[in-house]
Every structure is written in C-alpha cells, then in structure tokens.
Amino acid sequence: MPPLVEVLRQSEHFLKGKGIATARLDAELLLSHLFGCKRLSLYLHPCDNMEGHLLSQFQHLLSRRGNREPLQYIVGxxxxxxxxxxxxxxxxxxxxxxxxxxxxxxxxxxxxxxxxxxxxxxxxxxxxxxxxxxxxxxxxxxxxxxxxxxxxxxxxxxxxxxxxxxxxxxxxxxxxxxxxxxxxxxxxxxxxxxxxxxxxxxxxxxxxxxxxxxxxxxxxxxxxxxxxxxxxxxxxxxxxxxxxxxxxxxxxxxxxxxxxxxxxxxxxxxxxxxxxxxxxxx
Ligand SMILES: C[S@@+](CC[C@H](N)C(=O)[O-])C[C@H]1O[C@@H](n2cnc3c(N)ncnc32)[C@H](O)[C@@H]1O
CATH class of the missing domain: 3.40.50.150 (Vaccinia Virus protein VP39)
Structure with a gap:
C-alpha cells in the first residue's frame, strides 16, 4: 500500500490534470473528510500507509472531484x-x-x-x-x-x-x-x-x-x-x-x-x- 504522502502527490497530479486549480488542497480536504480528521492532522499524525479499502474509497471521492463535482457536495x-x-x-x-x-x-x-x-x-x-x-x-x-x-x-x-x-x-x-x-x-x-x-x-x-x-x-x-x-x-x-x-x-x-x-x-x-x-x- 502506498504511503499517504505519495497518495496525496498522485492525487494532486490527477486533479491538476482535470483542470482543478486547488488540486492539492482539494486532495487534502477529501482525505481528511474520509479520515474524519482536520486537514493539518494529515501531516501531524501521518499514517505510513493507506489500507486497501480506504484507498479505494478515496479513489472514488477523487474521481467525483475529477469529474468537477464541487468539493462541498462530495463532503456534504x-x-x-x-x-x-x-x-x-x-x-x-x-x-x-x-x-x-x-x-x-x-x-x-x-x-x-x-x-x-x-x-x-x-x-x-x-x-x-x-x-x-x-x-x-x-x-x-x-x-x-x-x-x-x-x-x-x-x-x-x-x-x-x-x-x-x-x-x-x-x-x-x-x-x-x-x-x-x-x-x-x-x-x-x-x-x-x-x-x-x-x-x-x-x-x-x-x-x-x-x-x-x-x-x-x-x-x-x-x-x-x-x-x-x-x-x-x-x-x-x-x-x-x-x-x-x-x-x-x-x-x-x-x-x-x-x-x-x-x-x-x-x-x-x-x-x-x-x-x-x-x-x-x-
Ligand atoms: C441563489 S439561491 C440562494 C440560496 C441561499 N439563500 C443562499 O444564499 O445560499 C436562490 C434560492 O431561491 C429559491 N427560489 C427560486 N425561485 C423561487 C421562488 N419563486 N420562490 C421562492 N424561492 C425561490 C431557490 O430554490 C434557491 O434556493
């Protein structure tokens, strides 16, 4: 399983490719939504690796954002x-x-x-x-x-x-x-x-x-x-x-x-x- 920093890096790249100017921020916000934590906590208490089921849930959120769905509708x-x-x-x-x-x-x-x-x-x-x-x-x-x-x-x-x-x-x-x-x-x-x-x-x-x-x-x-x-x-x-x-x-x-x-x-x-x-x- 990839380390969290690598997941964030790839996600930023993916969202940038979809024309989203706030790619890094959005990736962080989606991840912190999934983890139920504050954005900063992603860096303060980073888990080393993302487990498979979380990774696939995150990819689903990311693809919704990549499809240009507003972040606010995704996190609700x-x-x-x-x-x-x-x-x-x-x-x-x-x-x-x-x-x-x-x-x-x-x-x-x-x-x-x-x-x-x-x-x-x-x-x-x-x-x-x-x-x-x-x-x-x-x-x-x-x-x-x-x-x-x-x-x-x-x-x-x-x-x-x-x-x-x-x-x-x-x-x-x-x-x-x-x-x-x-x-x-x-x-x-x-x-x-x-x-x-x-x-x-x-x-x-x-x-x-x-x-x-x-x-x-x-x-x-x-x-x-x-x-x-x-x-x-x-x-x-x-x-x-x-x-x-x-x-x-x-x-x-x-x-x-x-x-x-x-x-x-x-x-x-x-x-x-x-x-x-x-x-x-x-
Ligand atoms: C620009 S949105 C504003 C929503 C919210 N007040 C805000 O500022 O985020 C306009 C709102 O007016 C409502 N609306 C549109 N036509 C209406 C009407 N004829 N009578 C009452 N509400 C209407 C829409 O359903 C929508 O919720």
Whole structure:
C-alpha cells in the first residue's frame, strides 16, 4: 500500500490534470473528510500507509472531484458564518459574498431591536440560520419554492440547534403574512448565457432553478422588489444579493417602490448588494 504522502502527490497530479486549480488542497480536504480528521492532522499524525479499502474509497471521492463535482457536495457540508451547513444537489452551495451580506446586516442592526426577519429563497437555510443565530430575539421565517429544498434547511436548523426559525413553501411572498424588520434574499440572478458559460462545477452540478432568472437575470429581483414593500415594518430594510452589472437597472426599477436605494460592493469591489428602504407601499 502506498504511503499517504505519495497518495496525496498522485492525487494532486490527477486533479491538476482535470483542470482543478486547488488540486492539492482539494486532495487534502477529501482525505481528511474520509479520515474524519482536520486537514493539518494529515501531516501531524501521518499514517505510513493507506489500507486497501480506504484507498479505494478515496479513489472514488477523487474521481467525483475529477469529474468537477464541487468539493462541498462530495463532503456534504460547508462552513457558513460559523455554522455547519449540510448541502446536496438540491441546494446552492452558499457563497462567501453571501456571508458578506449577512455581516453587513448584522452590523447595521447591531444597536437596533429586531423582532422579525424574512429570508426569501432560503436554499440550505444559510442566511436565515446565520441571522437567527445572531439575533436570538428575532423570529425568522425562511421560505423557498419547494419542499425538498426546505427539508435540507430544516435539518440544518436542527443540526445547529437553532429554534427561532420556521420554514414555509412559498413562491416568493405569495404565502407570506405579516411584516418584517428585515427582508433578505439572494435570489436567482444569472442570465441563461452566464449559466452556460459558468465553470463545470456550477453548470453540471448546482440547481439551475436556484441560479437563473428570466429578463436578463432580473425577473425574480424585480418580482421581490415589486411585492416586498408591504411586508416591511416601518424603517425596515430589503437587502438583496445581485449580479454585478445589474444595479443601474435595479435602481431604475426600484424607484417606483422604494424611497431609498443603496448599492454596496463586495470584497472584490463588485456591485453586489442592494439595500432598499422607505417603501412607498406602507
Ligand atoms: C441563489 S439561491 C440562494 C440560496 C441561499 N439563500 C443562499 O444564499 O445560499 C436562490 C434560492 O431561491 C429559491 N427560489 C427560486 N425561485 C423561487 C421562488 N419563486 N420562490 C421562492 N424561492 C425561490 C431557490 O430554490 C434557491 O434556493
């Protein structure tokens, strides 16, 4: 049986050949997933040789990654804002940009009481759960269009011991009642063309329904902006993650529904988030 360092070396070579830029890291993460240990432990307590049955399990994981399946679907979870979020192919893998949005909202509401939060298109539940964990006094409602998606979000709530959140099937705000201090959404916002040009990890494995929207990627954003106003409490905020070239169109559309529009950049300096306030529909 080959020593572990040799297995890692060959795996890195294999994944590089498949065009994966993070080949070594991915090989290490897959191996530590298989061993149920931290990545560093692979080097701190290296076993000399890999036994046959482990080696074949590892080769199976490696071939999935070589086929460009995202690492997060293979290991089945992702760290989002300090939470362990289980993911499978029904749900989008939560992104770092979305963590940034959560961080921005937490800063904004830090010194302000917050009783109710609505997460539209919750997917894995990442946004709603991170906010529910931080704002322990708030009641969070998380909705998505289909129950398979919500089952994963519900499991994530249980897994993280978060109880101030409930889940509901709804086509955006269709089944929603009441008002909220914060409405947040990371809706589908890619165009068909952007999806077709995306890397294989996205195009072949992530749910297209979670990513692509009609009308140049703007249909769902416009639907939310057009209907969310009457669900906002006084001084409430509607926060959206968007595509980086969409802010001009969104600003122009949103002025029919909201008095205040803010465009915020992500850490890469791209227009990424929109904050809307002072709904004309209250
Ligand atoms: C970009 S994903 C965001 C998932 C998660 N909130 C996140 O940030 O990782 C968009 C989500 O919106 C949901 N969705 C799409 N159309 C919807 C609709 N009409 N009503 C409610 N949810 C919808 C999808 O199922 C998906 O979970």
């Amino acid at each position: 979870e992702v760290d989002f804002y300090g939470l362990f979020i289980a993911v499978d192919r029904n749900v989008l893998i939560p992104r770092h940009e979305t963590e940034e949005l959560v961080g921005m909202l937490i800063s904004r509401f830090e010194n302000r009481p917050i009783g109710s939060i609505l997460d539209l298109g919750t997917g894995s539940g990442a946004i709603g759960l991170a906010l529910a964990k931080h704002f322990t006094e708030a009641n969070v409602l998380a909705v998505d269009a289909n129950q398979d998606v919500l089952s994963i979000a519900q499991k994530n709530a249980i897994r993280n011991g978060i109880t101030n959140i409930r889940f509901m099937v709804s086509d955006w705000l269709e089944n929603v009642d009441g008002t909220f201090d914060m409405i947040i959404s990371n809706p589908p916002y890619l165009t068909d063309e952007e999806f077709e040009n995306a890397q294989d990890e996205i195009k072949k494995f992530e749910p297209k329904f979670a990513l692509v929207s009609k009308n140049n990627g703007l249909a769902d954003i416009f639907k939310i902006i057009g209907t969310a106003g009457r669900f906002l409490a006084k001084d409430g905020i509607l926060a959206l993650e968007t595509g980086s070239s969409q802010h001009e169109s969104i600003a122009s559309f949103a002025k029919n529904y909201f008095g205040k529009f803010e465009s915020m950049g992500d850490l890469n300096g791209k227009d990424r988030f929109v904050f809307l306030q002072n709904s004309t529909k209250i």
